[in-house]
Amino acid sequence: MAEAGPTTAVDAPAPTVICDELHVVYRVVAHGGAASAAQALRRVVRGRSSDTVFKKVHAVRGVSMVAQEGDAIALIGRNGSGKSTLLRAIAGLLPPESGHVYTAGRPTLLGVNAALMRDLPGEENILLGCMAMGMSRDEARARRDWIVDFADLGEFISLPMSAYSSGMAARLRFAIAASMSHEILMIDEALATGDAEFRRRSERRIMELREEAGTVFLVSHSLGVVRLTCNRAIWLEKGRVVMDGEANEVVDAYEALYDPEAEAQERKRRRAKRRRERKKAQETARQVGEETRAARAAAIRSESPQTAHPEAATPPAADPQRSALPAADPQRSALPAADTKVANPESADTQVANPESADTQVANPESADTQVATRRQAATPEDSGAEDSGAEGSAPAQRSR
Amino acid sequence: MSAAPPGQVPAPGEEDLSALAERWGLGSTSKRQPVASYLRELWARRHFVVAMATSRGSAQYRDTSLGRVWQVLTPILNAVVYYFIFGVLLQTSKGIDNFVAFLITGVFTFTYTQRAVTGGTKAIANNRSIIRAIHFPRAVLPMAVIVQEAQQQVVSLSILGIIVLLTGEPLTWAWLLVLPIVVLQTVFNIGLCMLVSRWTAASRDVAQLVPFLLHTWRYLSGVMFSIPVFTAHLAPWVEQALYLNPLTSYIELMRNALMTSYDAPAYLWAYAAGWAVVSLVVGFVVFYRAEETYSRG
Numbered sequence: 001m002a003e004a005g006p007t008t009a010v011d012a013p014a015p016t017v018i019c020d021e022l023h024v025v026y027r028v029v030a031h032g033g034a035a036s037a038a039q040a041l042r043r044v045v046r047g048r049s050s051d052t053v054f055k056k057v058h059a060v061r062g063v064s065m066v067a068q069e070g071d072a073i074a075l076i077g078r079n080g081s082g083k084s085t086l087l088r089a090i091a092g093l094l095p096p097e098s099g100h101v102y103t104a105g106r107p108t109l110l111g112v113n114a115a116l117m118r119d120l121p122g123e124e125n126i127l128l129g130c131m132a133m134g135m136s137r138d139e140a141r142a143r144r145d146w147i148v149d150f151a152d153l154g155e156f157i158s159l160p161m162s163a164y165s166s167g168m169a170a171r172l173r174f175a176i177a178a179s180m181s182h183e184i185l186m187i188d189e190a191l192a193t194g195d196a197e198f199r200r201r202s203e204r205r206i207m208e209l210r211e212e213a214g215t216v217f218l219v220s221h222s223l224g225v226v227r228l229t230c231n232r233a234i235w236l237e238k239g240r241v242v243m244d245g246e247a248n249e250v251v252d253a254y255e256a257l258y259d260p261e262a263e264a265q266e267r268k269r270r271r272a273k274r275r276r277e278r279k280k281a282q283e284t285a286r287q288v289g290e291e292t293r294a295a296r297a298a299a300i301r302s303e304s305p306q307t308a309h310p311e312a313a314t315p316p317a318a319d320p321q322r323s324a325l326p327a328a329d330p331q332r333s334a335l336p337a338a339d340t341k342v343a344n345p346e347s348a349d350t351q352v353a354n355p356e357s358a359d360t361q362v363a364n365p366e367s368a369d370t371q372v373a374t375r376r377q378a379a380t381p382e383d384s385g386a387e388d389s390g391a392e393g394s395a396p397a398q399r400s401r
Numbered sequence: 402m403s404a405a406p407p408g409q410v411p412a413p414g415e416e417d418l419s420a421l422a423e424r425w426g427l428g429s430t431s432k433r434q435p436v437a438s439y440l441r442e443l444w445a446r447r448h449f450v451v452a453m454a455t456s457r458g459s460a461q462y463r464d465t466s467l468g469r470v471w472q473v474l475t476p477i478l479n480a481v482v483y484y485f486i487f488g489v490l491l492q493t494s495k496g497i498d499n500f501v502a503f504l505i506t507g508v509f510t511f512t513y514t515q516r517a518v519t520g521g522t523k524a525i526a527n528n529r530s531i532i533r534a535i536h537f538p539r540a541v542l543p544m545a546v547i548v549q550e551a552q553q554q555v556v557s558l559s560i561l562g563i564i565v566l567l568t569g570e571p572l573t574w575a576w577l578l579v580l581p582i583v584v585l586q587t588v589f590n591i592g593l594c595m596l597v598s599r600w601t602a603a604s605r606d607v608a609q610l611v612p613f614l615l616h617t618w619r620y621l622s623g624v625m626f627s628i629p630v631f632t633a634h635l636a637p638w639v640e641q642a643l644y645l646n647p648l649t650s651y652i653e654l655m656r657n658a659l660m661t662s663y664d665a666p667a668y669l670w671a672y673a674a675g676w677a678v679v680s681l682v683v684g685f686v687v688f689y690r691a692e693e694t695y696s697r698g
């Protein structure tokens with residue numbers, strides 16, 4: 001796919017999903033339910049165009065974004081913020097009211113509802129589910145063992161799904177959907193279920209899928225999962241993008257607004273992790289022939305500040321207008337400078353201009369090392385480098401120190 | 402954020418996103434697939450269609466201890482009821498030599514289409530969760546209904562054959578005609594099922610009307626009376642009009658094939674084939690044109 005585009009930047013990832021001013025409206029039948037027959041008749045006589053019968057829900061209101069190859073994007077936001085609707089629209093399952101969705105290939109939505117049947121044993125559901133995703137019968141048979149192993153349901157695999165607990169059913173669904181490497185995989189709340197061990201396994205699998213050059217979208221209320229698996233997050237509120245940027249940044253901002261306690265804890269936890277990681281990263285960085293790597297990285301950065309981090313390719317981040325977060329952009333442009341360990345006067349300026357960034361400047365030098373390490377172990381959960389240097393890009397309100 | 406360097410993906414709003422999409426060869430999801438590739442994809446999903454139909458068929462009787470035996474028992478009981486009422490209680494013959502065979506052949510043939518239509522009313526509505534989760538040609542859903550009902554009809558026709566033999570009809574070469582009749586009726590059912598699927602997907606009220614329409618259709622199709630006998634005292638156009646009913650063609654041809662004592666006009670073959678083609682084309686086009694709306698309801 002990359003060949004199709006211009007080839008100036010070495011690692012400029014190809015866009016895989018583009019939403020252009022996307023609006024999605026869906027209609028629901030919304031009359032009083034137990035209305036009397038007379039009322040119903042009156043409604044019919046008056047005609048169904050009246051809004052009493054069909055309520056319109058304007059769920060996505062003008063979302064624009066570009067997802068790139070290798071991106072794992074979390075959609076976060078409160079219930080009813082339009083996350084799932086956006087996902088469905090991207091998957092081509094809901095038609096846009098206006099605007100466009102462009103995709104490279106066919107996105108696959110791993111919904112919590114799949115084509116599975118309660119009355120069929122797990123094994124048969126595997127075949128059914130695989131074929132629903134578009135595999136041929138032979139392909140589905142070939143993948144069956146992998147799925148059985150991954151779901152790890154023991155003898156339950158030969159029992160009807162109606163005998164499963166909700167967690168077991170979720171495992172099977174995830175295993176089926178994750179058996180295929182999709183160009184664009186979309187996961188809706190799938191990781192919220194299952195036990196800790198399975199969750200780890202599925203997180204690893206998402207990483208793998210991400211490495212297979214796919215793009216992953218994840219709708220989740222579990223912000224911990226978002227931090228671990230995603231490099232980018234889009235925060236939606238009432239169908240609009242509040243913030244779009246590096247996952248930790250966005251989650252920080254989100255938590256600061258809705259869950260300050262969790263945010264404080266998270267910050268503490270990450271500081272400790274950072275220290276541990278710095279040591280580890282320094283070692284690994286030494287082991288790796290660093291020159292070539294640095295040269296390559298520098299080349300990329302000079303081309304494209306935002307993709308300094310190939311795996312964690314930060315998106316064309318926070319559009320100032322949309323996110324109303326003026327701090328985000330200067331920070332971002334400062335990031336690559338810090339990364340190359342060159343004291344870039346420009347970046348110093350911007351950082352000084354930002355009153356909050358006192359600790360960024362301290363944090364930045366370490367990030368250089370961590371990033372090298374992260375790049376090497378492609379798609380390990382820790383996108384910590386970016387987190388350090390970019391975290392302050394979040395809304396001015398949330399960082400209290 | 403200054404202007405993006407060449408090759409760099411611009412931030413939303415910076416470059417025309419549609420131009421970017423075009424530059425990278427990204428396709429719009431809202432564009433409907435062309436018919437040819439739609440049909441190709443539908444064909445690629447044939448195993449899915451069959452798997453879905455088969456598992457639905459077995460799921461249908463899941464709460465019963467006899468399970469799939471009901472697939473056989475249901476048509477038998479159906480036949481018994483008709484035999485009891487018309488053959489034993491009323492002892493009607495309405496001018497037909499083998500009324501029991503006549504009646505049961507009509508009932509079984511009509512039931513095939515009836516079930517396909519009833520299945521069509523639920524094809525979209527009962528599968529919203531799949532539609533919302535997975536992308537596939539939605540025609541898979543009515544096709545699964547057709548396959549499921551065709552599987553049932555094979556069982557029903559075997560029982561019908563036995564019953565007809567029991568009523569004293571001989572086994573003749575004409576029985577081979579059953580095959581083309583069933584094929585034509587199945588093609589007819591596909592179109593009808595797709596048509597009904599679309600209508601009921603758009604408005605759930607239509608689904609409530611369908612049973613009444615089917616009921617009316619049953620009485621107009623000559624399931625329980627012989628059209629020539631019934632129209633003997635009426636103007637000739639009445640008979641012609643009744644024969645225009647597609648199901649009349651399939652029923653009459655079926656009786657013609659199974660019963661030596663019954664004759665149907667040969668031009669009904671043309672009607673049967675014509676209706677099959679018209680139904681398939683109209684049904685498919687109507688269904689296909691609403692493809693992207695099915696996830697909305």
